[in-house]
Amino acid sequence: MRAFNQKILEIDCDTESKKICEFMKRTVLKDFRKKGVVVGLSGGIDSALTAALSVKAFGKERVLGVILPEKESSPESEILARQLANWLGIKTETVPITPILQSLGVYQRREAIVRKYFPEFAEGWKYKLAISKDTLEKEGLTFFHLVAIDRDGASHKERLPLNDYLEMVAATEMKQRTRMIQLYFYAEKSNCIVAGTTNKSELLQGFFVKYGDGGVDMEPIAHLYKMQVFQLSEFLGVPQEIVKRTPSPDTWSAGVSDEEFYFRIPYDLLDLLLYAHEEQVPLDGVSGVLNIPPDKILRFYKDFDGKNKASWHLRTMPPNLIDQVRM
Amino acid sequence: MSIENEIRKFIEENFILEGNDHLGHEDSLLENGIIDSTGVLELVAFLEESYRFKIKDEELVPENLDSIKNISNFVKGKIRDLTAEPQHCSTATVN
Numbered sequence: 530m531r532a533f534n535q536k537i538l539e540i541d542c543d544t545e546s547k548k549i550c551e552f553m554k555r556t557v558l559k560d561f562r563k564k565g566v567v568v569g570l571s572g573g574i575d576s577a578l579t580a581a582l583s584v585k586a587f588g589k590e591r592v593l594g595v596i597l598p599e600k601e602s603s604p605e606s607e608i609l610a611r612q613l614a615n616w617l618g619i620k621t622e623t624v625p626i627t628p629i630l631q632s633l634g635v636y637q638r639r640e641a642i643v644r645k646y647f648p649e650f651a652e653g654w655k656y657k658l659a660i661s662k663d664t665l666e667k668e669g670l671t672f673f674h675l676v677a678i679d680r681d682g683a684s685h686k687e688r689l690p691l692n693d694y695l696e697m698v699a700a701t702e703m704k705q706r707t708r709m710i711q712l713y714f715y716a717e718k719s720n721c722i723v724a725g726t727t728n729k730s731e732l733l734q735g736f737f738v739k740y741g742d743g744g745v746d747m748e749p750i751a752h753l754y755k756m757q758v759f760q761l762s763e764f765l766g767v768p769q770e771i772v773k774r775t776p777s778p779d780t781w782s783a784g785v786s787d788e789e790f791y792f793r794i795p796y797d798l799l800d801l802l803l804y805a806h807e808e809q810v811p812l813d814g815v816s817g818v819l820n821i822p823p824d825k826i827l828r829f830y831k832d833f834d835g836k837n838k839a840s841w842h843l844r845t846m847p848p849n850l851i852d853q854v855r856m
Numbered sequence: 857m858s859i860e861n862e863i864r865k866f867i868e869e870n871f872i873l874e875g876n877d878h879l880g881h882e883d884s885l886l887e888n889g890i891i892d893s894t895g896v897l898e899l900v901a902f903l904e905e906s907y908r909f910k911i912k913d914e915e916l917v918p919e920n921l922d923s924i925k926n927i928s929n930f931v932k933g934k935i936r937d938l939t940a941e942p943q944h945c946s947t948a949t950v951n
Binding site: 589661667668670671688690691692694831835838 | 886887889892894895896897899900901904913916917918919921922
């Protein structure tokens with residue numbers, strides 16, 4: 530095994546892309562016996578890479594991009610999704626999901642919680658959730674702040690108590706689950722499967738929604754750390770505007786990065802620490818390479834273990850008493 | 857009922873302890889997998905409602921909340937710091 534170093538996550542992109550394409554072809558054509566794939570295009574790098582690999586594997590005629598904007602999405606998302614589709618030469622379907630989310634009460638429920646803490650909340654205000662603290666700097670417990678930004682751009686912050694936090698998250702996750710419904714409609718009507726876009730950094734820490742963006746038929750990039758997603762995307766020529774875009778869940782009217790919302794640290798550091806923890810690299814070795822004191826690294830590992838443990842159910846079949854499925 | 861026992865009762869009633877192992881006074885709730893981040897919020901809600909004080913963001917640290925002993929000491933300290941006579945549901949005594 531190679532010694533841990535800053536470049537340990539560098540991959541042979543040519544070999545890796547071929548490996549993924551072979552996997553996709555085998556999975557879709559042989560295992561599923563389907564004609565192609567449907568990919569939800571968010572304007573982000575993960576869906577861009579998945580779509581690019583899909584075209585490489587199946588050809589552009591067998592790949593459909595589905596764009597699913599809603600009123601709180603960044604306008605940039607749809608623009609970049611179309612740019613990607615044009616670059617790949619794939620067909621798209623655009624299905625605004627705002628009306629569905631409104632009928633589900635997503636916006637009403639979330640805004641009611643915002644008004645509870647910021648009664649002056651009104652048209653023109655934006656809001657988001659942000660995770661507490663810098664895990665590496667301080668020993669702390671995880672909680673979330675509701676951050677509301679008024680029309681003047683001033684930021685207001687309140688810690689959400691349990692019930693309101695749970696309801697805010699539950700309402701938000703209806704967005705991802707609504708998108709899943711649309712993706713499956715287009716996949717099933719064209720005898721295709723839904724390709725997932727979750728990467729390994731997200732998978733390990735439960736940064737996806739059960740039966741939302743986690744509800745897919747195949748996960749072709751789930752073995753790649755985020756930094757490897759960037760490498761492969763550059764190799765395949767994904768448009769730079771997408772490569773350089775700050776990763777974001779894009780589920781809040783106020784912009785929030787993946788780092789601010791969930792991971793606490795930037796991806797280049799996160800991935801190296803995830804790798805080191807997974808491979809049980811000796812602590813002093815990690816500390817020496819990353820120039821971070823061991824106690825800080827252990828704080829990260831504790832946070833990682835907590836998220837990994839809490840999200841176990843996202844990576845397994847629902848618990849059951851099935852002993853064996855007999856035909 | 858003492859504050860320690862009230863807290864122990866809450867934790868035992870709300871967070872299942874595997875194998876009926878006795879939860880030690882100083883055992884880490886997080887490291888032993890008894891509560892997770894959602895459980896911390898549940899604990900905070902219980903403490904704030906039961907003892908009628910607000911827990912500040914900077915007080916959400918393991919030395920205040922990660923064991924029955926830590927929680928108990930934290931609650932006793934908060935009660936002492938309150939300027940007015942607290943009106944709270946419990947009949948706990950500060951020992």
